[in-house]
Amino acid sequence: MPEESKQATNAIVAALPTREGRRFAALCQPTPLKRGDILCQPNQSLEKAYFPTSGVMSLAMVLGSRPPLELGLIGRDGMLGATLSLDILAAPMRAVVQVEGTALVMPSAQLHQELRASQRLRDAVHHYQYRLMMQTLQTAACLHFHEIEPRLARWLLLVQELSLTDNIHFTHTLLSHALGVRRSGVTIAAGSLQRRGLISYNRGEIRIIDRAGLEIAACECHTALNNKYRALFG
Ligand SMILES: [Zn+2]
Structure with a gap:
């Protein structure tokens, strides 16, 4: 993978000055993300x-x-391991791969050194840490107040933005964890979005047909969060 493209495709690396971004990307190991892979467990040390x-990773609470x-x-908007910038080594949540892809991977000890050496890197990671906190707070409220179908529509919009693909491969189990419902609830909500002509839904794959329609079908959380990001970060 050319260093330039590695630098351009992750937002935190791309936020660094060009030479620093290239150097940082060259220190990382490009690593495949396979669906279902558990990358860390709550309270375990983040090694990388x-x-x-x-690709897309899911952060989940385990009770x-x-x-x-x-x-x-x-x-590609962020990273797994942003808490390392706060000198917190323990993972706060479980991280599992939802959508396959690739990540630039750096050992935590090395990232610590890089964070100490670069104010720009610290700023980029701190900004992302705040973005992620906003996302988790919005999602907590969404889970409590909004119905399954608009939440599924919101989830599909976000996954599409992060993965840049209209075809989302999934397992019923991971999607039921994403929505906090039983697998049958996933089937009913996806079936309804399909009947409305917004997605096609086959075994193991959802294809987004009408993104504008999906935005109307989604709960307010997707737009609200994007508006907050824009107000804070431009
Ligand atoms: Zn919502």
Whole structure:
């Protein structure tokens, strides 16, 4: 993979000055993200930081024996391991790959050194940490107040933005964790969006047909969050 394209495809790396971004990307190992791979567990030390250039990771809370509950998504807009910039080594949530892709991976100890050496890198990671906090707060409220179907529409819009693909491969189990519902709830909500002509829904794949329609079908959280990002970060 050419260094220039590696630099351009993750927002945190792209936020660095050109030479610094190239140097940083060259220090990372491009690594495939396979759907269902668990990248970290709550309270375990983060051994590596992941900067996705494609694909999407799901951040989920795990309470006892209950199914994991997704509270956030990480794509090429950010990174897994932003808490390392706060000198916190323990992962706050479980991270699992929802959509396959590739990430630039750097050992946590090395990232610590890079963070100490670069104010620009610290700024980029801190900004993303705040963005991710906003996303998890919005998602917590969304899970409580909004119905499954508009939440699925919101989830599909966000995954499409992060993965830059209209065809989203999924498993019912991961999608039920994403929406906090049983697998049958996923089937009903996806079937309804399909009947409205917004998606096509086959076994293991959802294809977005009408993004504008999906934006209307989604709950207010998608637009609200994007408006907050724009107000804060431009
Ligand atoms: Zn919502």
